[in-house]
Amino acid sequence: MSKRSSYNRSELGRPSTKRAKQIDEDRPFDNLIKLLEEQEEKKEVTKVVHWFRPKDLRIHDNTGLHHASHLSQSSKRPLVCIYLHCPAEESWHGTSPARMDFMLEGLKLMQEELKALHIPLVFLESQERNGHFPTVARFLKENHVSHVFANFEYEVDEIRRDIGLVQEVGSDVQVSIYHDQTVVEPGSMLTGSGKPMKVFTPYHRAWLDRVKEEPSLLDTQPAPAKNDASAAKELKYLFGSKLPNVAKDKQFASNDDKKRIRKLWPAGHAAGMERMDSFLSQIDNYAATRSNPAEDSTSRMSAYFSAGMVSVREALSKVREYNEGSSDFTEGGSSHGVYSWVREIVFRELYRQTLMTTPHTGMNLPQNLKFDFVKWEDDEEGWEKWYKGMTGEPFIDAGMRQLNTEAYMHNRLRMNVSSYLYCNLLLDYRRGERYFAETLIDWDLSNNTQGWEPSYTVFNPVSQSEKNDPSGSYIRKWVPELKDVQGKAIFAPYNRLSKEEFEKLGYPKPHVDWKETKQRAIERFKSNMRDVTP
Ligand SMILES: Cc1cc2nc3c(=O)[nH]c(=O)nc-3n(C[C@H](O)[C@H](O)[C@H](O)COP(=O)(O)OP(=O)(O)OC[C@H]3O[C@@H](n4cnc5c(N)ncnc54)[C@H](O)[C@@H]3O)c2cc1C
Numbered sequence: 048m049s050k051r052s053s054y055n056r057s058e059l060g061r062p063s064t065k066r067a068k069q070i071d072e073d074r075p076f077d078n079l080i081k082l083l084e085e086q087e088e089k090k091e092v093t094k095v096v097h098w099f100r101p102k103d104l105r106i107h108d109n110t111g112l113h114h115a116s117h118l119s120q121s122s123k124r125p126l127v128c129i130y131l132h133c134p135a136e137e138s139w140h141g142t143s144p145a146r147m148d149f150m151l152e153g154l155k156l157m158q159e160e161l162k163a164l165h166i167p168l169v170f171l172e173s174q175e176r177n178g179h180f181p182t183v184a185r186f187l188k189e190n191h192v193s194h195v196f197a198n199f200e201y202e203v204d205e206i207r208r209d210i211g212l213v214q215e216v217g218s219d220v221q222v223s224i225y226h227d228q229t230v231v232e233p234g235s236m237l238t239g240s241g242k243p244m245k246v247f248t249p250y251h252r253a254w255l256d257r258v259k260e261e262p263s264l265l266d267t268q269p270a271p272a273k274n275d276a277s278a279a280k281e282l283k284y285l286f287g288s289k290l291p292n293v294a295k296d297k298q299f300a301s302n303d304d305k306k307r308i309r310k311l312w313p314a315g316h317a318a319g320m321e322r323m324d325s326f327l328s329q330i331d332n333y334a335a336t337r338s339n340p341a342e343d344s345t346s347r348m349s350a351y352f353s354a355g356m357v358s359v360r361e362a363l364s365k366v367r368e369y370n371e372g373s374s375d376f377t378e379g380g381s382s383h384g385v386y387s388w389v390r391e392i393v394f395r396e397l398y399r400q401t402l403m404t405t406p407h408t409g410m411n412l413p414q415n416l417k418f419d420f421v422k423w424e425d426d427e428e429g430w431e432k433w434y435k436g437m438t439g440e441p442f443i444d445a446g447m448r449q450l451n452t453e454a455y456m457h458n459r460l461r462m463n464v465s466s467y468l469y470c471n472l473l474l475d476y477r478r479g480e481r482y483f484a485e486t487l488i489d490w491d492l493s494n495n496t497q498g499w500e501p502s503y504t505v506f507n508p509v510s511q512s513e514k515n516d517p518s519g520s521y522i523r524k525w526v527p528e529l530k531d532v533q534g535k536a537i538f539a540p541y542n543r544l545s546k547e548e549f550e551k552l553g554y555p556k557p558h559v560d561w562k563e564t565k566q567r568a569i570e571r572f573k574s575n576m577r578d579v580t581p
Pocket residue numbers: 337345346347348349350352353388391392394395398456457458459461462465483487489490491492494495496498499
């Protein structure tokens with residue numbers, strides 16, 4: 048579905064590892080907090096704005112919006128919502144046609160919901176990447192806005208954009224930004240020596256304790272209150288703002304693609320909550336079936352979480368109801384299914400903490416900077432076979448074809464296809480990461496970059512499929528050339544069928560030898576990786 052298959056240098060460009068270390072030490076997020084704290088409190092309220100970003104596209108349980116509504120009500124001044132569309136930014140960062148369409152459909156629904164509350168949702172547009180905060184600042188000025196609210200985004204460029212806004216508006220507008228993407232505030236989970244936790248197991252344990260002790264972390268906020276009728280009159284000129292057009296490079300390749308994806312992923316909060324409710328009825332099977340892609344038993348909530356159409360708090364507050372009102376999601380306090388689903392949410396929470404506290408991870412650099420010294424291969428044939436799902440490794444091909452068809456891939460496959468790309472094909476992992484960004488509906492920078500973090504673990508697609516897709520149903524579904532292959536031959540048809548039988552299938556033979564290329568990768572990593580000089 049994604050049309051792009053080659054990348055030029057600037058898109059995969061990155062700072063030097065030395066510069067990366069400097070950025071980690073002088074974190075843009077800390078600078079933003081300092082600026083926000085230094086603002087003088089603005090007593091007089093004229094108009095209040097909430098600025099929606101691509102990660103908080105809902106009016107329910109939206110922290111920034113809730114505070115904006117509160118100020119608007121207490122000061123009896125009107126609330127206005129804005130969304131900034133910047134096609135150049137979307138191109139720069141990746142993002143897929145599926146995700147763009149999903150977000151815009153969600154925004155259309157939100158505009159209607161807000162209109163019923165007499166609150167306008169205004170779409171602003173900036174053609175230039177660096178035109179974002181000046182466009183917002185101009186709108187605030189022209190509309191005599193005194194207070195603007197938003198939720199934090201933790202990517203470096205977004206933090207710098209917010210720094211730009213605070214500086215640009217100066218004392219004219221008070222800017223308030225809230226943590227909203229997670230249950231536990233990123234940056235607040237520290238080791239004994241006061242450093243941000245980076246390792247999953249202790250983070251998970253501490254997270255479970257925190258949520259058990261502070262169940263209010265899962266409480267949700269209501270949708271904003273209605274603007275009064277006179278405000279609606281005063282704001283008349285802001286209603287009816289036209290939904291932005293999708294940039295050419297973010298349009299679906301065909302109408303069929305659009306129809307298929309919209310059916311699989313209906314946009315909006317209501318659709319997301321319906322999906323969550325239906326998942327809850329089967330959550331108890333999650334632990335036993337989550338790794339089998341043919342079961343398709345995971346929640347498929349990722350698209351709703353990454354666009355913020357459903358807040359993770361709201362989803363977990365539902366899980367709490369299911370868990371008899373208890374926020375004890377430890378093994379002892381919940382079913383296997385609940386424990387293991389919440390565990391996945393905790394990965395998401397940790398990855399946001401990592402992005403905020405180790406900002407270089409959002410700058411096309413691996414968390415383990417030693418991997419930046421690896422010399423990658425230029426196997427263009429391998430690249431093309433990988434993204435088209437024609438490598439000759441059935442499990443890999445099935446995963447890539449699912450991705451190209453559904454704008455989604457099961458987690459087990461994401462782990463396998465990524466390992467195959469940078470270990471067996473020895474291609475720069477950033478190319479795969481970018482392909483995911485440009486194809487997935489649930490693209491999320493922190494989950495994606497952490498998922499693609501290179502490591503020495505080389506997944507074996509044959510044993511992985513034998514273990515996780517034991518009946519071969521997932522492979523048969525996505526690789527129709529193999530649908531009639533019986534028994535264990537489905538996992539490795541080239542090696543397990545006779546030459547004649549294999550040739551009849553019309554399926555490619557493996558592009559590389561798995562064992563040899565595993566060895567090559569380990570040797571390459573060992574010889575190329577080196578310490579980063581401070
Ligand atoms: C190489 C690679 C790339 C990935 N890219 C993305 C991405 O761009 N966007 C994205 O949301 N997830 C990404 N993931 C994580 C994971 O694969 C998806 O979140 C999951 O498959 C989504 O399906 P689900 O909603 O049914 O998950 P469920 O199993 O139902 O899990 C519930 C939620 O927990 C979170 N979650 C689950 N697994 C992980 C994980 N491994 N890491 C972090 N959070 C997780 C997601 O928000 C998910 O919706 C990636 C993983 C890998 C290995």
